[in-house]
Amino acid sequence: MGGVVTGGPAMMRGSVFSTILGYLRDVLWGIRSVWGSCLTAIPYLFGSGELSKEVTEQYPDPISSKIADDLPPRSRGFLVNDIERCTGCKECERQCPVQCICVEAEPATDDTKIWVSVFDIDFSKCVFCGICAEVCQPASLKHTKNFEGAVYELPELVASFGRGWVTPEQRLKWAKLRQQIEDDRVIL
Amino acid sequence: MIESLKTDLTQWEIGPYDHSLPGPMLLRLRLDGELIVAGEVETGFLHRGLEKALERQLWRSAIPYADRLDPEGALFGELALCLAVEEIAALAVPPRAQSIRVILSELTRISAHMGYIVRVARAVGSETMVHYVLRDREKILDLFELATGARVSLNFLRFGGVQADVTEGFIERVLEICELLRIRLKEYNDLFTYNHAFIKRTRGIGTIAPELARAFGVTGPNARASGISFDVRKEHPYSGYDFLDFEVPVGRRESQHLGDANHRFLLRLQEISTSVEILKQSAEAITSGPFALRKPEESFEVPRGEAYIRIESSRGLLGCHLVSDGGAYPERIQFRPPSLALLSVLPQLVRGIRIEDLPVVLATLDIGVAEADR
Amino acid sequence: MNAQAMWLNPWISGFSFAESVPQWLLTACGLVLIYCLVIVPSGAVMGYLERKLSADFQARVGPNRAGPAGVLQPVADLLKLLQKQASRDWNWREAIWLLVHTMALYSTVAVIPLGSLLLLVDTDMSAFLPFWSALVLALGTMFLGLSQGSVPGWFGGIRVAAQALAGAFPALIALLCAGIRAGGFRWSEIAAAQSSSPLLWTAAANPFQFIAFFVFVISGLVLLGIPPMDAAFSAPDIHGGVSSHLSGRKLTVFRLGRFYGFLLWSVIAVVLFLGGWELPFGLSTELRNADSPRLLQIFELCWLLSKTFLLVLVVTWIAKVNPRSRVDQVTDFAWRVLSPFSLVALIGASLVAGWGAL
Secondary structure, eight states: OOOOSSSTTTTTOHHHHHHHHHHHHHHHHHHHHHHHHHHTHHHHOOOOGGSSSOOOOOOTTTTTTOOOSSTTTTTOOEEEOOOOOOOOOHHHHHHHHHHEEEEEEEEEEEOEEEEEEEEEEEEEEOOOHHHHHHHSSSSEEEEOSOOOOOSSSGGEEEEEEEHHHHHHHHHHHHHHHHHHHHHHHHOO | OOOOOOOOOOEEESSOOOOTHHHHHSSEEOOOOOTTEEEEEETTTTTTEEEHHHHHTTTTHHHHHOOOOGGHHHHHHHHHHHHHHHHTTTTOHHHHHHHHHHHHHHHHHHHHHHHHHHHHHHHHTTTHHHHHHHHHHHHHHHHHHHHHHHSSSOOOEEETTEEOOOOHHHHHHHHHHHHHHHHHHHIIIIIIIHHHHHHHTTTTTSOOOOOHHHTTTTHHHHHHOOOOOOOHHHOOOOTGGSSSSOOOOOOTTSSSSTTTTTHHHHHHHHHHHHHHHHHHHHHOOOSSOOSSSSSHHHOOOOOSEEEEEEEEEEESSSEEEEEEEESSSOOOEEOOOOOOHHHHHHHHHHTTTBTTTTHHHHHHHHHHHHHHHH | OOTTGGGTTHHHTOOOOOHOOOHHHHHHHHHHHHHOOOOOOOHHHHHHHHHHHHHHHTTTOOOOOOSGTTTTTTHHHHHHTTTTTSOOOOOOOHHHHHHHHHHHHHHHOOOOHOSSOOOOOOOTTTHHHHHHHHHHHHHHHHHHHHHHHSSHHHHHHHHHHHHHHHEEEHHHHHHHHHHHHHHHHHHHHHHHHHHGGGGSSSSHHOHHHHHHHHHHHHHHHHHHHHTTTTTGGGGGHTTGGGGOOOOOOHHHHHHHHHHHHHHHHHHHHHHHSSSSTOGGGGHHHOOOOOOOOOHHHHHHHHHHHHHHHHHHHHHHHHHHHSSSOOOOHHHIOOOOIIHHHHHHHHHHHHHHHHHOOO
């Protein structure tokens, strides 16, 4: 705060009077600028208008914190995959910059039905860039607006959307169905 | 006979993690009382192997990496990469996409400069200014989220345009932000810029002489504050900047202490005003049309070629040298970050200042350690 | 020293067992009571005020979860600091610092003017003791800083010493100005010289006293290292200086001392220049005539503390809004601006007082 004319007492520019005048001008400048700065804070202390209200978001108090619905529609939150529409094309796994998606898929009864046995997204690696949702052809992989996904154990961060590994009974059933389709075709 | 008092220089190491440093770096200082006699800089603590990692990514997947070159100015990294690819592959960018790119660039520049103001205010100890500026920077980040879905690492530019069209109401929000910034800049000037304590802390401190700037390759606002009139947006215009009408602020040669910390700060405030002007022009002149001329295919291959692109990021001249061998992966990307020159010139700047001026010098230089170390 | 237990009398007059208690025991209990009721809560209240006030200026909310409107935040902070594991044991230098620190604070407890009946020590030198305690506090802090084997500690210690010396001189001169008008340095004399109307406060008496008031407050900031003159304790360059190596209980003692010093200086400034505890509209004399000392003590204390709160508000306002000055700028300011102004005020105040005596 404050200070004197630059240049020490050895540099007396002009008369003593002008030095004293410069000194007093400096002090006045200090007082004026401090007062000017203080004035800008007055609306914040007393007023509560749009420009000077508190902006603290008191998460998780609902009084002023954003929930997922308040976010813009394009917000890239946690991913979800609609396994019914997923074709197992593995494009998301290929394009992911950090290789956080793991997909295993195989044809079921016929080639139009794909059984996606494993679809794991490791959110400890995901950077929420949105490329996987962008390249998804059937539009099954989407970003939700949800941002609250903290867990207590690291393995819990892996989200599994797959249907699970195919069991031997299922394989038998598929083989039978495939046989039936073949037989129907032969008959026809 | 009076014997002179035997004193020794104090050795002090600041870093790699410290309150006053802009990022992880090590400063080895030799102090004579409170005066710094010599300083050495050691960097590399934030080296992430970004350029090498990019060689293993598909072209589109490389864009989030370019985002993270300089997290404070994410769009500039993306823009450099996209412009380089567009030059090699001879892709044209439609005018609407160019306007959107300019709008997002200038918004990024404003938010990066606001982060700069926050760091300078914290270095001199004015906490009130810190919170006012952060509050306004939040509005710009909300605008990014509205347009792109993310606040900082946007991942929005694509080769030949942008990822999607801007949403309804985005342009109106941009114009609202311009109006808000006009009011807030006046408030910042009332509160902080002309405060004599701030001026005393920054006048004559850490002066970069024009010859020093030229010798070390300092570019951007730091060089312009020293009087060197060089802005890539004017010298090598890109992305439609040559159709915009704006004045680039440069430090006046007659002013005393040209190139000191105070000038660097004032210049960035003026750059915010210039960016607001550019925003208004772009927002009002934006044409309707496609936002990208090609649909991004999954297996996009850039033909063989090489390109060097220069853009004006918030810290200076950002260069991107791209080599493609015609495959699905980049062969080599090399970024020329503007902060590297500042790290080189830092030992000269800290000589002769007091230890209390060091956070001020570091903050006013706007060093980006992430982009310097890559 | 027979005024020691006098303030206690109205409160214990009803209890018969208190009559038989020896005087020294009453005095000791009184001192301990004031210590517990003054120093620790003052640290807590000042800490809470600083956080809430700075939040008000900065468009934030501030602490609001610990207790209604966050009033229990200092309790939470205190408990958190006290339960921290000590990084190392007390060495002998820190023990000496603790001794010096406590002596300085404690010595002011005896002298702090909290009301016409709450004065323990009311001698001719009463007004000077807090000033000397501030110097002793600075000495202790400097010793602590120089004893730490690290650069932040050394710099913090040296800066504390430089600032304390620079701020002491104008503070002392301004103190003399107040005493000149009152004709003495007893608290009761100074209070009597300013009656209840604001127009008769010392600061409003003549322009020289007004200058002296400003110089006194600002040089107190320099002397004690209160923001915006807290270059000795600044965080960006020296990590807090002296306190950079302190944590847990030692940090609690250190911080409590700083907060209390701020409060002490504000209370002294109010008593010397802003009318002290004299209640408005002549209430003091009324209550004295009505012989209700308990009510008198409470009202005077509240009036004094509310004026102190306003002064603290103004100082915190200036501190949060303005950047911190460099330490050489602070000492420059103290020697080249505050000291000449204080001398001018002294000469002027003496002339005015002498003129009035003619």
